[in-house]
Amino acid sequence: MWMAAVVTSGERVSRRTLAAAPDDPADLAAWYVGVLDRTLAALAAAQADAPVWTFSATGNRRVAWWCRRLAVEVAIHRWDAQHAVAEDGAGPGPLDGEVAAAGIEEFVVEFLPGLLAREGVEGLGGTLHLHGSDGPAEWWIDLDTQGSVLPDYPEADTTVRGTRSDLLLWLTNRGPLETIEVSGTPLVPDGWHQLRR
Numbered sequence: 577m578w579m580a581a582v583v584t585s586g587e588r589v590s591r592r593t594l595a596a597a598p599d600d601p602a603d604l605a606a607w608y609v610g611v612l613d614r615t616l617a618a619l620a621a622a623q624a625d626a627p628v629w630t631f632s633a634t635g636n637r638r639v640a641w642w643c644r645r646l647a648v649e650v651a652i653h654r655w656d657a658q659h660a661v662a663e664d665g666a667g668p669g670p671l672d673g674e675v676a677a678a679g680i681e682e683f684v685v686e687f688l689p690g691l692l693a694r695e696g697v698e699g700l701g702g703t704l705h706l707h708g709s710d711g712p713a714e715w716w717i718d719l720d721t722q723g724s725v726l727p728d729y730p731e732a733d734t735t736v737r738g739t740r741s742d743l744l745l746w747l748t749n750r751g752p753l754e755t756i757e758v759s760g761t762p763l764v765p766d767g768w769h770q771l772r773r
Contacts, residue, residue: 577611580614583639586628616646624638624639634685644678652679652750670741673740676740677740680708681715683747684747689723691772693722698770700768701720701733701763702733702734702763703726704732705734705735706747707737707738710740716728733760735760736757738757739755749768
C-alpha cells in the first residue's frame with residue numbers, strides 16, 4: 577500500500593496516512609492480495625524511468641527501483657512464510673534465480689555499505705567474491721571500503737558459491753551454510769550474522 581502511494585504520487589508518503597490493516601486475522605489474506613494487486617497495477621501503469629521518491633542509498637529515484645524492491649521483498653518473505661510453517665523437512669522452494677540476482681545486486685549496492693558502517697561490526701574485511709552457480713552472476717566486494725563493488729578481481733580472500741537463491745538467502749542471514757560452498761578465509765562467513773537488516 578505504501579509503495580503504491582509513493583509510486584502514484586511520486587512523493588514520499590507517511591505510512592501513518594494509510595488505511596490500517598484489518599483487525600480480524602481472518603481478513604488479512606484477502607486484504608493483502610487486494611493491496612498487492614493495486615500495487616502491481618500502480619507499478620505497471622507508471623513508466624520505469626519516471627522520477628519518484630525512493631529510499632535508495634545511491635540516489636536511484638526511478639519507478640524501476642520500486643519494481644525491483646517489491647519483487648525481491650515478496651520473494652524473500654514468501655520464503656520466510658514457507659520456512660515458518662515447514663514440517664518434516666519439507667522446506668520452502670528456492671527463490672527465482674533472476675529475482676534473487678536482482679536482490680543480491682540490491683543488497684550489495686544499496687544496503688551492505690550501511691550495514692558494514694554500523695558500530696560493533698568486527699572481523700569482516702578483505703575481498704569477497706559471490707559466485708552464482710546457476711547463472712551468469714558474480715560480484716567482487718571490497719569489505720575494507722564499506723562494501724565497494726569491484727570490477728573483475730583476480731582472486732578474492734573469500735569466495736562464497738551457490739545458487740543465486742542460496743546466495744541471497746545467505747546474504748540476508750536466512751539460508752543455512754550447508755547450501756553454499758566457501759573457500760578462502762572463513763572469517764567472513766563466520767561473522768556475517770552481525771549484518772542484520
